[in-house]
Amino acid sequence: MKSEKISEAVVRRLPVYLRYLNELHKREVATVSSQELGQKLDLNPAQIRKDLAYFGDFGRKGIGYDVSYLIEKIRQILKIDQQINVALVGAGNLGQALSNYNAYLKDNMKIVAIFDSSEAKVGKQINTLTVQPMDELGRMVEEHRIRIGIITVPDFEAQRVADTMIEAGIEAILNFAPTILKAPPHIRIHATDFTTDLLSLAYYLEGGKDDDNE
Amino acid sequence: MKSEKISEAVVRRLPVYLRYLNELHKREVATVSSQELGQKLDLNPAQIRKDLAYFGDFGRKGIGYDVSYLIEKIRQILKIDQQINVALVGAGNLGQALSNYNAYLKDNMKIVAIFDSSEAKVGKQINTLTVQPMDELGRMVEEHRIRIGIITVPDFEAQRVADTMIEAGIEAILNFAPTILKAPPHIRIHATDFTTDLLSLAYYLEGGKDDDNE
DNA sequence: TAGATTGTTAATCGATTAACAATC
DNA sequence: TAGATTGTTAATCGATTAACAATC
Numbered sequence: 001m002k003s004e005k006i007s008e009a010v011v012r013r014l015p016v017y018l019r020y021l022n023e024l025h026k027r028e029v030a031t032v033s034s035q036e037l038g039q040k041l042d043l044n045p046a047q048i049r050k051d052l053a054y055f056g057d058f059g060r061k062g063i064g065y066d067v068s069y070l071i072e073k074i075r076q077i078l079k080i081d082q083q084i085n086v087a088l089v090g091a092g093n094l095g096q097a098l099s100n101y102n103a104y105l106k107d108n109m110k111i112v113a114i115f116d117s118s119e120a121k122v123g124k125q126i127n128t129l130t131v132q133p134m135d136e137l138g139r140m141v142e143e144h145r146i147r148i149g150i151i152t153v154p155d156f157e158a159q160r161v162a163d164t165m166i167e168a169g170i171e172a173i174l175n176f177a178p179t180i181l182k183a184p185p186h187i188r189i190h191a192t193d194f195t196t197d198l199l200s201l202a203y204y205l206e207g208g209k210d211d212d213n214e
Numbered sequence: 215m216k217s218e219k220i221s222e223a224v225v226r227r228l229p230v231y232l233r234y235l236n237e238l239h240k241r242e243v244a245t246v247s248s249q250e251l252g253q254k255l256d257l258n259p260a261q262i263r264k265d266l267a268y269f270g271d272f273g274r275k276g277i278g279y280d281v282s283y284l285i286e287k288i289r290q291i292l293k294i295d296q297q298i299n300v301a302l303v304g305a306g307n308l309g310q311a312l313s314n315y316n317a318y319l320k321d322n323m324k325i326v327a328i329f330d331s332s333e334a335k336v337g338k339q340i341n342t343l344t345v346q347p348m349d350e351l352g353r354m355v356e357e358h359r360i361r362i363g364i365i366t367v368p369d370f371e372a373q374r375v376a377d378t379m380i381e382a383g384i385e386a387i388l389n390f391a392p393t394i395l396k397a398p399p400h401i402r403i404h405a406t407d408f409t410t411d412l413l414s415l416a417y418y419l420e421g422g423k424d425d426d427n428e
Numbered sequence: 429t430a431g432a433t434t435g436t437t438a439a440t441c442g443a444t445t446a447a448c449a450a451t452c
Numbered sequence: 453t454a455g456a457t458t459g460t461t462a463a464t465c466g467a468t469t470a471a472c473a474a475t476c
Contacts, residue, residue: 009467011418012410016410033432033433044470049433049434049435050467053435058434059434060476061432061434062475064432079417080416084416093307093311094308094311097310107413171420172418172419174411190415192406192411194315195233197388198300198362199229200225201402203291204402205293221443223442248458260447261443263459263460264443264445264460267458272458273459275457276455276456276457278457
């Protein structure tokens with residue numbers, strides 16, 4: 001185990017490894033090589049070995065990686081060996097869609113509360129959760145030790161919601177609103193922007209008036 | 215205008231610029247500097263100037279960039295100066311959420327058809343569209359010149375849907391299923407994985423059993 | 429022993445940032 | 453003219469990949 005700081009690119013690949021390892025585990029595969037992982041995940045095997053080696057010597061030369069052991073280790077690294085509670089704000093279609101993913105997220109990530117600022121949405125049932133008004137957020141964060149917030153409100157509300165979350169003590173935010181959130185440096189923010197992804201795809205389409213690329 | 219190949223990082227920033235420029239335009243701001251753009255978008259001004267300079271000399275020294283002109287140029291670069299038709303497969307919650315974004319995507323990207331393999335979903339009305347069965351996909355792609363596909367089906371169906379899309383002549387895919395799609399190199403695939411984003415956030419939480427980071 | 433595969437160092441590649449002449 | 457800001461080159465920084473000794 002070395003003590004460099006780990007780049008975000010590395011951290012973002014860990015859940016990808018974990019996902020495929022979980023699949024292997026379900027198929028009762030005991031061992032996997034960086035070669036095979038790389039082939040399945042479209043990554044360079046050397047990169048995978050290097051990524052993992054940042055955190056420890058998890059593999060065995062000549063053999064590969066023990067699937068169960070590596071799963072356990074990656075969970076520890078990602079800190080999901082304990083349950084992490086998540087709050088979602090914005091009970092629209094997207095919020096609803098994400099809360100369904102609770103099933104996928106048996107990796108110890110759990111959406112435990114859903115909030116919305118609109119009277120109309122409060123009280124609505126989404127899976128096992130009841131949509132709560134925003135002024136319950138502070139209390140719920142404390143009571144359930146909620147550490148991550150997901151924002152699925154319209155862009156013009158996003159910053160306000162983020163501020164409320166941070167005020168309440170949330171440590172990290174996953175933002176789906178198409179806006180750049182401002183926050184103090186100790187708050188981790190990841191943004192996921194569907195419209196940006198889609199528009200950038202268009203660039204790679206063939207032809208058009210002037211075909212500059214590829 | 216130079217003729218290097220443009221990196222994906224650059225292309226992914228263009229829609230971000232566009233989004234803020236559109237906002238400026240609505241506020242009737244005529245001109246903007248790389249400095250101000252950088253400040254708002256959390257990017258280095260030099261990077262913004264460099265990004266834009268790949269495609270042409272859009273700015274004016276001492277003045278900055280003309281908002282309307284730059285919007286027009288970025289639209290051309292992204293090839294959204296013409297309407298791009300999009301098909302969505304998977305009429306679940308996420309699919310429904312995305313199809314609502316049609317409003318946002320007045321930038322000439324339009325979801326013109328929604329498909330689902332489940333009998334139960336076919337015929338359902340989502341906004342102005344009726345969910346169609348999968349075997350209509352080929353015909354619709356051709357008829358409406360659909361060029362981009364969005365996949366919002368469960369992971370185990372994703373590859374099959376991608377194959378069908380590619381077979382039908384779709385050129386680029388935005389994949390929301392948590393799986394790595396295999397496709398020929400001329401097909402552009404962007405993946406957006408909510409679970410991966412969320413799990414990687416956990417890494418940055420403070421404390422835990424052993425606190426290696428930050 | 430022979431074959432496989434890791435962990436790690438060195439080489440390469442690419443992206444970001446700083447600096448500044450050109451010029452509005 | 454003085455101040456602002458671009459476009460671009462050079463410097464820096466960081467991430468990926470290749471190569472290989474160590475070893476199971």
